[in-house]
Amino acid sequence: MLRALLLNRFTALAVAVGVVVLVWNVVVWLNDDGRVAGRVVDPAGKAVAGAEVTVKSNELDNLGAPPITAMSGPDGHFVAEGVPFFDFTIAARHGDARTEAPVPYHLYFRGQNFALPEPLVLRPSP
Amino acid sequence: MIHTALVALCLVMLVPFYWIIRTSLTGQSLYAFPPSVLPEDPHILYYVDAWYYTSFPRYLFNSIAVSVIVIVANTVFNATAGYALTKRFAGRRLILLLLLACMMIPFQATVIPAFLITKELGLLDTYVGLGLPMFATIVCILVFKNSFEAVPRSIIDAATIDGLPEWQMLPRIMLPLSRPAIATNMIISFIFSWNSFLWPLIVVRSPDLRTLPLGLGWFLSTWENVIGALFAYVVMVLAPSVVLFLMLQREFVSGLTAGATKG
Numbered sequence: 001m002l003r004a005l006l007l008n009r010f011t012a013l014a015v016a017v018g019v020v021v022l023v024w025n026v027v028v029w030l031n032d033d034g035r036v037a038g039r040v041v042d043p044a045g046k047a048v049a050g051a052e053v054t055v056k057s058n059e060l061d062n063l064g065a066p067p068i069t070a071m072s073g074p075d076g077h078f079v080a081e082g083v084p085f086f087d088f089t090i091a092a093r094h095g096d097a098r099t100e101a102p103v104p105y106h107l108y109f110r111g112q113n114f115a116l117p118e119p120l121v122l123r124p125s126p
Numbered sequence: 127m128i129h130t131a132l133v134a135l136c137l138v139m140l141v142p143f144y145w146i147i148r149t150s151l152t153g154q155s156l157y158a159f160p161p162s163v164l165p166e167d168p169h170i171l172y173y174v175d176a177w178y179y180t181s182f183p184r185y186l187f188n189s190i191a192v193s194v195i196v197i198v199a200n201t202v203f204n205a206t207a208g209y210a211l212t213k214r215f216a217g218r219r220l221i222l223l224l225l226l227a228c229m230m231i232p233f234q235a236t237v238i239p240a241f242l243i244t245k246e247l248g249l250l251d252t253y254v255g256l257g258l259p260m261f262a263t264i265v266c267i268l269v270f271k272n273s274f275e276a277v278p279r280s281i282i283d284a285a286t287i288d289g290l291p292e293w294q295m296l297p298r299i300m301l302p303l304s305r306p307a308i309a310t311n312m313i314i315s316f317i318f319s320w321n322s323f324l325w326p327l328i329v330v331r332s333p334d335l336r337t338l339p340l341g342l343g344w345f346l347s348t349w350e351n352v353i354g355a356l357f358a359y360v361v362m363v364l365a366p367s368v369v370l371f372l373m374l375q376r377e378f379v380s381g382l383t384a385g386a387t388k389g
Contacts, residue, residue: 009373010373013369013373059178059179060175060179060349060352061178061179086174086178087175106171106174107174108170108171108174109174110178
């Protein structure tokens with residue numbers, strides 16, 4: 001009877017769903033530090049140090065949330081810590097130069113660790 | 127020829143489901159021009175939106191809780207009533223006619239007395255109150271009745287000779303031999319409770335007790351221009367019903383036809 005209980009489609013489905021939920025929760029738990037990393041460059045591709053990077057929420061129910069800011073290092077890299085959003089825009093500025101428009105990104109869960117696929121390009125303001 | 131026509135009809139029936147899934151992956155409105163049949167640039171990010179914007183886990187838990195209560199209560203009450211109707215007693219025919227007549231009355235016509243009874247019982251805004259009108263289904267009573275009548279008389283007589291009391295006949299003899307009827311009952315009661323919108327709308331007061339259909343209504347009234355997330359929510363609500371039916375379809379069909387033929 002135990003064999004029949006274990007080897008039927010209902011048990012298989014429940015086990016499959018349980019495994020998927022468990023694996024997904026482990027993936028989320030390992031990657032939800034809210035770390036958003038990237039690089040700030042000028043139009044020539046040269047790293048920009050000391051640029052202020054701002055991450056703003058683009059979530060419909062969280063549009064007024066305070067933005068998260070970070071500064072780029074000597075090599076242009078920045079890491080914004082503790083970003084709680086799954087849908088946000090990211091922009092950078094340094095003096096008169098800034099990104100043309102905030103770049104939107106949509107993640108798979110809140111606080112997902114994320115590395116920008118493209119660097120943020122600063123252009124002089126008109 | 128007939129099979130070709132049936133396959134074509136099936137494909138036509140599946141178009142709405144395909145469109146729902148396609149829109150949940152692309153966010154493209156049904157009225158977009160030019161229309162495209164194949165999804166362009168599909169992604170699952172709208173499912174993320176639906177998960178976070180609507181307290182989906184809470185609504186899912188509420189729907190599952192109500193459905194479990196309804197399925198258990200439905201099985202117990204329907205099986206008991208169906209077994210009683212297999213016996214010969216005065217007024218049996220009248221009761222059967224009454225049940226068949228009550229099937230003609232839509233639930234909407236009984237909402238007010240149902241609400242008043244639920245209120246008097248103190249079950250408003252509770253899980254039991256959410257499932258109370260669905261605790262018995264006349265269709266399933268008749269399915270159980272037919273299934274029990276298909277059980278060979280010799281088995282019942284043998285159990286009686288062996289000393290089995292009458293009150294144990296249902297759980298120990300009838301129900302184990304009526305698995306298709308139980309599966310039919312589970313599917314029908316699950317679908318009724320899972321898709322129920324009017325009764326939860328009337329009974330639920332606190333946002334934490336909303337079920338999935340209520341959550342969909344709240345979602346529609348709160349956010350605009352969220353077609354992709356809306357359809358992703360619809361897919362997530364549909365999925366359990368479809369999966370349950372696919373798992374139990376064999377028993378469902380045999381449950382509906384149990385007792386239709388002799389032997």
